[in-house]
Amino acid sequence: MSSTPSTSLLKALSPSDHDEDLVQRKALLAEIDASCRLPVLLFFICGTLWLLVGTLFALITSWKMHHPDLLGNIAWLTFGRVRPVHLNTVIFGFASEVAIGVSLWLMCRLCRVTLMHKWIIIMAAVFWNVGVVVGVLGILAGDNTGIEWLEFPPYASPILFFSYALIAVWGIITFRFRREKHLYVSQWYLLAALLWFPWLYSSANIMLIMDPVRGTVQSAVNWWFAHNVLGLWFTPIGLAAIYYFIPKVTGKPIHSYYLSALGFWSLALFYNWNGGHHLVGGPMPAWLVTVSIVASVMMTIPVVTVGINHHLTMKGSFHMLRHSPTLRFMVFGGMNYTVASLHGVLSALRSVSEVTHFTHHTISHAHTGMYAFFTMVMFGSMYYIIPRLTLREWPSAMLIRVHFWFTALGIILYMGPLTLGGILQGYAMLNPDVPFLDVVKLTVPYLKIRTVAGIIIAIGHTAFFINLTWIILRQLQPYRQPTRMIIAATRNAINPALP
Amino acid sequence: MSFDSSNPQDPAPGAIARQAAPSSAFSLPDDLPPAIQRERPEPLEGNHPMSLLFVTFVAVLFFWGGFYLQRFSGGYQPFSYNENTLGGGATNAPAKPLDPFAEGKRLFVDTCAKCHQADGQGLAGQYPPLAGSEWVKAEGAARIIRIVLDGLQGPIKVKGADFNNQMVPWRDVLTDQQIASVITYVRGEKGWGNNASAISAEQVAAVRQKTKTRPATGSWTAGELLKIPEIEADMPSGTNAPPAGATNSVSTNLPAAK
Numbered sequence: 051m052s053s054t055p056s057t058s059l060l061k062a063l064s065p066s067d068h069d070e071d072l073v074q075r076k077a078l079l080a081e082i083d084a085s086c087r088l089p090v091l092l093f094f095i096c097g098t099l100w101l102l103v104g105t106l107f108a109l110i111t112s113w114k115m116h117h118p119d120l121l122g123n124i125a126w127l128t129f130g131r132v133r134p135v136h137l138n139t140v141i142f143g144f145a146s147e148v149a150i151g152v153s154l155w156l157m158c159r160l161c162r163v164t165l166m167h168k169w170i171i172i173m174a175a176v177f178w179n180v181g182v183v184v185g186v187l188g189i190l191a192g193d194n195t196g197i198e199w200l201e202f203p204p205y206a207s208p209i210l211f212f213s214y215a216l217i218a219v220w221g222i223i224t225f226r227f228r229r230e231k232h233l234y235v236s237q238w239y240l241l242a243a244l245l246w247f248p249w250l251y252s253s254a255n256i257m258l259i260m261d262p263v264r265g266t267v268q269s270a271v272n273w274w275f276a277h278n279v280l281g282l283w284f285t286p287i288g289l290a291a292i293y294y295f296i297p298k299v300t301g302k303p304i305h306s307y308y309l310s311a312l313g314f315w316s317l318a319l320f321y322n323w324n325g326g327h328h329l330v331g332g333p334m335p336a337w338l339v340t341v342s343i344v345a346s347v348m349m350t351i352p353v354v355t356v357g358i359n360h361h362l363t364m365k366g367s368f369h370m371l372r373h374s375p376t377l378r379f380m381v382f383g384g385m386n387y388t389v390a391s392l393h394g395v396l397s398a399l400r401s402v403s404e405v406t407h408f409t410h411h412t413i414s415h416a417h418t419g420m421y422a423f424f425t426m427v428m429f430g431s432m433y434y435i436i437p438r439l440t441l442r443e444w445p446s447a448m449l450i451r452v453h454f455w456f457t458a459l460g461i462i463l464y465m466g467p468l469t470l471g472g473i474l475q476g477y478a479m480l481n482p483d484v485p486f487l488d489v490v491k492l493t494v495p496y497l498k499i500r501t502v503a504g505i506i507i508a509i510g511h512t513a514f515f516i517n518l519t520w521i522i523l524r525q526l527q528p529y530r531q532p533t534r535m536i537i538a539a540t541r542n543a544i545n546p547a548l549p
Numbered sequence: 550m551s552f553d554s555s556n557p558q559d560p561a562p563g564a565i566a567r568q569a570a571p572s573s574a575f576s577l578p579d580d581l582p583p584a585i586q587r588e589r590p591e592p593l594e595g596n597h598p599m600s601l602l603f604v605t606f607v608a609v610l611f612f613w614g615g616f617y618l619q620r621f622s623g624g625y626q627p628f629s630y631n632e633n634t635l636g637g638g639a640t641n642a643p644a645k646p647l648d649p650f651a652e653g654k655r656l657f658v659d660t661c662a663k664c665h666q667a668d669g670q671g672l673a674g675q676y677p678p679l680a681g682s683e684w685v686k687a688e689g690a691a692r693i694i695r696i697v698l699d700g701l702q703g704p705i706k707v708k709g710a711d712f713n714n715q716m717v718p719w720r721d722v723l724t725d726q727q728i729a730s731v732i733t734y735v736r737g738e739k740g741w742g743n744n745a746s747a748i749s750a751e752q753v754a755a756v757r758q759k760t761k762t763r764p765a766t767g768s769w770t771a772g773e774l775l776k777i778p779e780i781e782a783d784m785p786s787g788t789n790a791p792p793a794g795a796t797n798s799v800s801t802n803l804p805a806a807k
Contacts, residue, residue, distance in 0.1 A: 297592035336623035
């Protein structure tokens with residue numbers, strides 16, 4: 051991670067002086083995209099299908115919150131099962147699959163190597179989906195482990211872990227074969243996330259399911275895991291994508307290498323400690339919760355650093371938001387990263403947590419992070435990557451517009467009222483004069499708004515799904531590959547050692 | 550807002566080609582995919598230094614973090630659960646003594662109000678009122694403690710009205726202190742017109758011990774309760790401070806024990 055760009059990168063700054071270089075570089079990009087085509091598209095398509103399943107279960111769950119009788123007679127579709135199905139399909143089905151696809155593509159491009167032995171990745175994708183299907187059916191059948199974010203029954207997790215091992219090993223091997231000496235900031239995040247996730251997932255599975263630790267330690271491990279899935283798996287991949295796509299689309303370098311470095315290392319240092327702030331007021335040694343609160347507040351450093359870095363890179367290019375769907379989703383996601391994180395800092399404080407914890411406020415916050423930040427960034431990434439994999443343009447700009455506005459306004463309509471409703475609910479629960487049933491009734495209007503927001507978001511997802519199906523079907527039409535000649539030529543020119 | 554529908558990918562299609570070939574001596578081969586042809590170079594990093602203001606902000610945060618960690622970690626003791634505890638076990642804020650009336654009010658809302666209602670008026674014909682009830686305001690608490698412990702069944706007359714229902718036992722649900730608190734609240738809630746003395750956890754414990762075989766027999770009936778004296782001779786004295794103004798002068802019109 052040297053602080054000065056290598057000479058080859060300096061060349062790229064003024065490509066007109068190095069015509070041959072540019073052709074070769076671009077041909078290599080085309081070759082990398084071609085090598086990623088099948089595995090990455092597989093992750094994107096399956097991920098999007100899981101997104102639709104997850105959205106459907108989200109709507110059922112949300113509806114049950116204000117009409118508890120809905121589907122109440124079918125054991126498979128009771129609240130205790132549909133809610134974890136929603137959570138696990140969007141986390142392990144949609145978000146993780148798209149994140150893996152984006153990571154592999156970014157890793158190959160930034161390392162300047164093609165995706166080698168892609169059948170291993172394709173196999174991993176199949177296994178991953180089998181794992182999610184088994185897990186979801188397990189939960190619906192009543193085998194929920196009852197551990198938050200780890201609801202998949204014990205017979206599903208090993209499948210996921212095996213599949214993940216294939217992916218991570220391949221990501222790291224790709225990194226090992228990199229042809230670019232300079233490590234771009236996105237690579238730091240990707241490499242870290244590839245190593246952090248197996249650490250989280252295996253530790254949590256061993257300590258909570260295979261050989262459970264005793265008593266309250268379980269809740270400490272559980273929150274360490276659940277918070278870090280967001281913090282050390284999704285967040286780094288989301289940030290890696292923003293760090294790649296903002297300069298890529300605007301054509302400007304990232305504002306400051308120093309801010310990038312500070313942002314990465316402070317995230318690596320502090321995020322891991324955050325989970326314990328969910329245990330404020332619980333039977334935990336005071337120091338454990340306090341360490342967590344301090345680390346949560348210190349998260350201000352990476353968040354503000356990244357926010358400044360992205361903002362100053364974007365400065366002067368905001369007009370591009372009119373035209374570029376990738377940039378628009380990226381900037382929306384990046385802004386919500388700041389919002390979600392600073393909101394999280396506030397919620398971690400003891401005085402705030404006493405009111406907001408165990409209310410809908412927490413749900414709203416989780417969706418700000420997972421949806422308004424991460425999911426939107428993943429949508430933006432897919433808008434950029436998929437045309438390069440399918441060699442087709444997006445068929446409908448109208449559907450992209452519908453997708454953006456419905457998801458963006460939908461999630462804002464979700465976050466605002468539910469945050470407010472959660473705070474009111476928290477104060478009401480602290481007041482012994484208010485009977486519990488009145489607290490429940492107080493939240494109903496906000497829960498109904500949430501369902502409306504969910505329906506709006508679902509419309510956006512449908513628009514994206516139609517566009518995706520359309521572009522894939524176009525890709526199935528016969529296509530002459532004009533890039534073959536130049537690829538064959540450049541492959542030997544650039545790296546004769548590679549097969 | 551509008552996207553160029555033919556090319557929603559790139560903000561300025563053709564920009565790359567223009568940038569790449571100002572001299573017209575060179576252009577990208579046409580057989581590269583169009584998306585690749587128009588995309589900008591791979592991203593780079595600039596080298597702007599961090600602003601001093603921001604560095605100061607980071608330093609202040611670190612200072613705050615160190616202070617908070619040291620001050621609210623209970624001396625890093627494994628069994629220190631109160632963040633206000635200082636190292637060595639001394640607290641600067643002693644634990645608040647239990648207020649039985651407040652605890653009782655909370656328990657009543659959570660536990661009793663479903664039937665007896667938050668205003669203590671009960672439901673006519675179904676659940677007897679507690680507000681102004683002669684059973685509640687009785688001088689001694691021997692009977693009401695038994696009712697809460699093991700429940701009540703069958704006909705009962707309260708404030709001149711007849712009820713015939715079933716009250717569930719709370720023996721295995723609530724502790725002595727909780728039962729004492731909730732009865733203290735119900736007897737002392739002046740908003741309902743009740744002003745009877747507080748009772749203590751010891752009193753509940755004594756009755757619980759004395760009636761420990763009762764669950765086998767079933768809930769109490771009004772007739773059985775009336776045979777028990779309102780004030781039992783072997784009852785420990787109440788140690789909870791009575792609610793302000795509460796005296797033993799509350800007149801009751803319960804029938805005397807036989």
